[in-house]
Amino acid sequence: MSGHVAVLGAGSWGTAFAKILADAGRDVTVWARRAPVAEAMRVHRRNPEYLPELLLPDRVSATGDPVEAITGAELVVLAVPSQTLRGNLAEWVPHLHPDATLVSLMKGIELGTTKRMSEVIVETAGVTGDRVVVVSGPNLAPEIAAEQPAATVVAGTDPGRATLVQTSIRTPYFRPYTNDDVIGCELGGAVKNVIALAYGIATAMGFGDNTRAMLMTRGLAETARLGVALGADPITFAGLAGMGDLVASCSSPLARNRTFGEHLGRGETLEQAQAATRQTAEGVKSCLAIRDLARAHGVEMPITEQIERICHEGMDPRLAVDTLMSRTAKPESYE
Incomplete structure (x- = not known):
């Protein structure tokens, strides 16, 4: 693995989370569903749709090709609307590294199945539950993009993976705590x-x-x-x-x-x-x-x-x- 991080989803939270990762020292590739948004993020370092006032760090790149973002990524951050997760992830699975940690930023329950997002990831990606880490907490994206002090919970059943994510998002303005209660x-x-x-x-x-x-x-x-x-x-x-x-x-x-x-x-x-x-x-x-x-x-x-x-x-x-x-x-x- 290259050690870079893929953030799949360029909404408010996905964009702010990419900044957090970059500020913590990680190289980040964001996938944006709309090609013009990806180009604007890559060329002008701004997301014109969400948080347009945020100037993205140099460590953040963007692409309209999910395979480009995913290939070789150590951490794959899923930041799409919860009801679209299963369909999107099914297309991305063949390109995941066999040992990548899958990070869920989504806060929802799937319609029809009543499954939590980590359960959808396990089922769709065919991975064990310890490969999945959930990030949750009071994370209002505009405040975090402005570097106002905030905290979050990094929940996972594998302490090593939870700590990896915790380390990857720890910044002077963002304080992550680990938890095993997914x-x-x-x-x-x-x-x-x-x-x-x-x-x-x-x-x-x-x-x-x-x-x-x-x-x-x-x-x-x-x-x-x-x-x-x-x-x-x-x-x-x-x-x-x-x-x-x-x-x-x-x-x-x-x-x-x-x-x-x-x-x-x-x-x-x-x-x-x-x-x-x-x-x-x-x-x-x-x-x-x-x-x-x-x-x-x-x-x-x-x-x-x-x-x-x-x-x-x-x-x-x-x-x-x-x-x-x-x-x-x-x-x-x-x-």
């Missing part, structure tokens, strides 16, 4: 998108801090319930990949799911919100898969259920609020 880190990243939609809806409806605090804390509770049912460590949800990511995604106007939720809360349709935001809000699709996953394991996720109804069944957000508030009274902690 399930918990992935679920935290996926479910927080759904809760951020709810937070955005509540914000647009004019609800105050009590309501928003309730959504975050009860949203974290239902995330942890699902996580425990799937074998995650409940402590994970108190950390960066749980509470940290949830707080950032709910409270920041930079977070696309929260912003998407605000459009829905103002009475816009799903199509109108999509046209206005022009970015993928992972929670819109993942809420369906998360709902199915919860039902399959007998886990109550009332906020997720209502977001699915708002997004995909046309429920009025005001009715969703009434439904949540009229649920049977329960202890705060229950099985």
Whole structure:
């Protein structure tokens, strides 16, 4: 292997992550789906579609050819929309180095299969789970591109590979922590998108801090319930990949799911919100898969259920609020 890193996906997070890798001393090749974007990144050192104000480091190159990016890469970073992963990765597998570490930046659950992204990677690439490392946490790309202090979690079952990724992204402004709870880190990243939609809806409806605090804390509770049912460590949800990511995604106007939720809360349709935001809000699709996953394991996720109804069944957000508030009274902690 050449030791270089491939980043497959030139969205906001993929672009910012390429900068992190380069600032940590790695040579990076970014694959951009659109050839003009790849050319602009290579020639002008800027991504005209995402983070256009960011001047990319000299160690970052770009290409429109995924094979060129992947060939010989020690680390292959997957930064495509979660619902496109399986199809894309199937095309890339023949070009992966037999011992490459596959790094997932994606925060979603696959529709139809209800598989986490690391499970999709294992299944599609035909690799063992220890080859996959997940990066998750409060990682708002514009802030990181501006080198504001941030932290993340690097989760993997192989300590050596997790440490390799940790070392490859450690910079003065970006602090990675390792964790072996892949399930918990992935679920935290996926479910927080759904809760951020709810937070955005509540914000647009004019609800105050009590309501928003309730959504975050009860949203974290239902995330942890699902996580425990799937074998995650409940402590994970108190950390960066749980509470940290949830707080950032709910409270920041930079977070696309929260912003998407605000459009829905103002009475816009799903199509109108999509046209206005022009970015993928992972929670819109993942809420369906998360709902199915919860039902399959007998886990109550009332906020997720209502977001699915708002997004995909046309429920009025005001009715969703009434439904949540009229649920049977329960202890705060229950099985």
